[in-house]
Amino acid sequence: MNNEFSDQEVVRREAVEELQRLGIEPWPAEGYEVNVTATDILREFPGDPDRFANVSLAGRIMSRRIMGAASFAELQDATGRIQVYVKRDDICPGEDKTLYNTVFKKLLDIGDIIGVKGFVFTTQMGEITIHVKEFTLLSKSLRVLPIVKEKDDAVWDAFTDPELRFRQRYLDLIVNPKVRDVFVRRTRLVNSMRDFLNRQGYLEVETPILQPLYGGAAAKPFVTHHNTLDMKLYLRIANELYLKRLIVGGYDGVYEFSKDFRNEGMDRFHNPEFTQMELYVAYKDYEWMMDLVEEMVEQAALDVCGSSEVSVGDHVINFRRPWKRLTMSDAIREFTGKDISGTDEAGLVKVAEELDVEVDPTMGKGKLIDEIFGATVEPNLTQPTFITDYPVEMSPLARKHRSKPGLVERFEAICNGKEICNAFSELNDPMDQRARFEAQLELARRGDQEYMMLDEDFLRALEYGMPPTAGLGIGIDRLAMILTNQPSIQEVIFFPQMRPEKRQQEAPEKELQSAGIPTEWIPALIKAGIRQVADLKNAGAGKLMNDLNGLRKKLKLELPALTKEEVERWIGLSEKGNPSS
RNA sequence: GAUUCCGUAGCUCAGCCGGUAGAGCAUAUGCCUUUUAAGCAUAGGGUCCCGGGUUCGAAUCCCGGCGGGAUCACCA
Numbered sequence: 001m002n003n004e005f006s007d008q009e010v011v012r013r014e015a016v017e018e019l020q021r022l023g024i025e026p027w028p029a030e031g032y033e034v035n036v037t038a039t040d041i042l043r044e045f046p047g048d049p050d051r052f053a054n055v056s057l058a059g060r061i062m063s064r065r066i067m068g069a070a071s072f073a074e075l076q077d078a079t080g081r082i083q084v085y086v087k088r089d090d091i092c093p094g095e096d097k098t099l100y101n102t103v104f105k106k107l108l109d110i111g112d113i114i115g116v117k118g119f120v121f122t123t124q125m126g127e128i129t130i131h132v133k134e135f136t137l138l139s140k141s142l143r144v145l146p147i148v149k150e151k152d153d154a155v156w157d158a159f160t161d162p163e164l165r166f167r168q169r170y171l172d173l174i175v176n177p178k179v180r181d182v183f184v185r186r187t188r189l190v191n192s193m194r195d196f197l198n199r200q201g202y203l204e205v206e207t208p209i210l211q212p213l214y215g216g217a218a219a220k221p222f223v224t225h226h227n228t229l230d231m232k233l234y235l236r237i238a239n240e241l242y243l244k245r246l247i248v249g250g251y252d253g254v255y256e257f258s259k260d261f262r263n264e265g266m267d268r269f270h271n272p273e274f275t276q277m278e279l280y281v282a283y284k285d286y287e288w289m290m291d292l293v294e295e296m297v298e299q300a301a302l303d304v305c306g307s308s309e310v311s312v313g314d315h316v317i318n319f320r321r322p323w324k325r326l327t328m329s330d331a332i333r334e335f336t337g338k339d340i341s342g343t344d345e346a347g348l349v350k351v352a353e354e355l356d357v358e359v360d361p362t363m364g365k366g367k368l369i370d371e372i373f374g375a376t377v378e379p380n381l382t383q384p385t386f387i388t389d390y391p392v393e394m395s396p397l398a399r400k401h402r403s404k405p406g407l408v409e410r411f412e413a414i415c416n417g418k419e420i421c422n423a424f425s426e427l428n429d430p431m432d433q434r435a436r437f438e439a440q441l442e443l444a445r446r447g448d449q450e451y452m453m454l455d456e457d458f459l460r461a462l463e464y465g466m467p468p469t470a471g472l473g474i475g476i477d478r479l480a481m482i483l484t485n486q487p488s489i490q491e492v493i494f495f496p497q498m499r500p501e502k503r504q505q506e507a508p509e510k511e512l513q514s515a516g517i518p519t520e521w522i523p524a525l526i527k528a529g530i531r532q533v534a535d536l537k538n539a540g541a542g543k544l545m546n547d548l549n550g551l552r553k554k555l556k557l558e559l560p561a562l563t564k565e566e567v568e569r570w571i572g573l574s575e576k577g578n579p580s581s
Numbered sequence: 582g583a584u585u586c587c588g589u590a591g592c593u594c595a596g597c598c599g600g601u602a603g604a605g606c607a608u609a610u611g612c613c614u615u616u617u618a619a620g621c622a623u624a625g626g627g628u629c630c631c632g633g634g635u636u637c638g639a640a641u642c643c644c645g646g647c648g649g650g651a652u653c654a655c656c657a
Contacts (some may be wrong), residue, residue, distance in 0.1 A: 006608095070613095123616075157594090419657060
């Protein structure tokens with residue numbers, strides 16, 4: 001049975017039983033009164049020692065140094081770590097020293113959560129420490145933590161494997177305090193933006209995630225099914241079309257922090273689900289929206305980083321207003337020397353080829369320009385820059401430029417070589433909108449997988465009349481990456497998408513036993529990799545017999561050696577099938 | 582999807598010119614009343630990712646798979 005646990009896990013499970021025998025509940029129900037945090041003590045004790053004569057603090061044991069009748073340990077709470085000093089005769093004033101000798105020294109482990117009461121003092125080494133008068137076990141830990149040691153700036157045994165860190169984020173958060181901080185700052189970013197938008201008087205709303213038609217962006221969706229309605233539903237790829245319906249309904253400013261879902265590639269800039277903030281404001285245009293973005297993002301940088309200058313990789317990015325503004329064709333001209341304004345599709349293909357930009361025949365004019373821009377300009381824009389006035393073909397929801405034919409009133413902000421937001425003067429001409437949707441269908445016929453769907457209800461809403469409106473989408477994950485200086489999106493999403501972990505078969509012994517394998521051989525079989533009757537089917541009788549007889553010695557089984565006939569009989573069982581299932 | 586690297590003890594890693602495993606931390610036992618990643622001593626702990634092949638013999642070499650990283654492609 002214990003085959004499933006490592007030696008250290010066995011020790012901890014035995015400690016649980018021992019604690020229970022001593023009348024100590026390993027996972028008590030009561031709360032624990034806490035009157036101070038680790039950071040409070042470290043920050044305030046030197047200036048005001050009297051305040052800390054009676055502290056009560058709870059946290060996880062992160063290290064232990066036991067020296068006879070006295071011990072040191074480090075406790076980690078939500079704010080940081082503090083050393084505690086435990087002296088035998090203080091916590092066991094009478095004759096019975098069990099609480100120290102047995103409970104504290106032997107039955108507690110690194111990873112356990114305890115509460116301590118005592119007073120704060122400074123050790124001879126000058127470390128602020130809680131002298132413990134009383135401790136309470138609050139939660140026993142059955143698994144061994146990966147221990148990270150650090151001294152000054154040196155780190156030993158760092159827990160860095162991304163697979164383990166992302167799959168078991170709780171562990172990552174326990175042992176890597178900097179990771180905890182990244183997510184605190186991510187939340188501070190969201191709070192900063194929400195406060196900003198609320199101060200402007202805009203209404204935070206919620207719109208459907210399950211949508212019968214997906215729209216508002218060019219992307220491949222996830223598909224699901226609703227049983228009662230017996231219909232196909234899509235997970236939203238954007239919330240644009242619903243938010244604009246709300247503007248039609250009469251709100252003058254609505255926004256939503258939304259999880260969107262796109263069924264596309266994954267890499268360090270893309271997770272299948274990601275967070276966007278979309279904002280729509282009536283009676284405004286994209287020029288106005290640029291001013292808002294600058295102000296909101298500068299404020300966010302100040303709130304998250306304490307400065308408008310932010311270190312990102314090798315760069316320092318400065319979010320102080322005003323940001324540089326360039327039209328798309330000026331940007332392409334600036335970085336490539338090519339003038340593409342007014343160029344037709346064939347001409348664009350030629351330009352792309354000259355610039356070594358890969359294109360394919362499904363691409364329309366808009367897509368071609370986007371490719372050229374993405375390859376030659378975008379990666380070179382480190383400081384926040386607004387790129388304005390996009391080709392109409394790639395922006396089916398943006399209104400036509402008031403003075404430049406063939407373009408729309410749209411901008412993106414590019415920062416650190418990546419788009420962080422996208423905005424436009426919204427298209428509110430229902431007839432033009434219908435024509436644009438139809439142009440998308442034409443792209444679909446050419447094989448573009450990411451055409452936008454025609455949404456009749458959205459058109460109907462526009463036909464009732466939508467005020468002139470400015471709209472914005474900001475990628476929260478991308479912005480969080482920049483403001484927390486993280487190289488990948490997985491570092492700013494608590495639980496990034498990953499392939500499922502391989503599950504171990506449960507309770508293998510039962511199935512093997514009911515099939516007729518002698519109980520006493522089952523531990524050896526499991527050790528040999530036979531976890532279920534089906535595994536026997538492909539096993540060779542000779543090899544299996546040898547393996548099992550080898551394991552018989554290793555596991556010190558008091559059994560006669562197996563014969564080949566016996567093993568063949570077991571393998572025969574797998575062919576008969578299993579009556580219990 | 583392509584290229585490439587990686588998968589060894591609970592954790593971090595070494596071993597890889599083939600001879601069935603090693604260190605540090607963690608754990609156990611004993612000693613030590615204020616230590617500073619790290620006291621001293623001893624001990625236990627491994628399906629060397631999985632499957633096949635070559636070989637007398639594979640953690641090591643070869644092939645296939647699984648999982649992960651990086652780069653690229655795709656992707657507002």
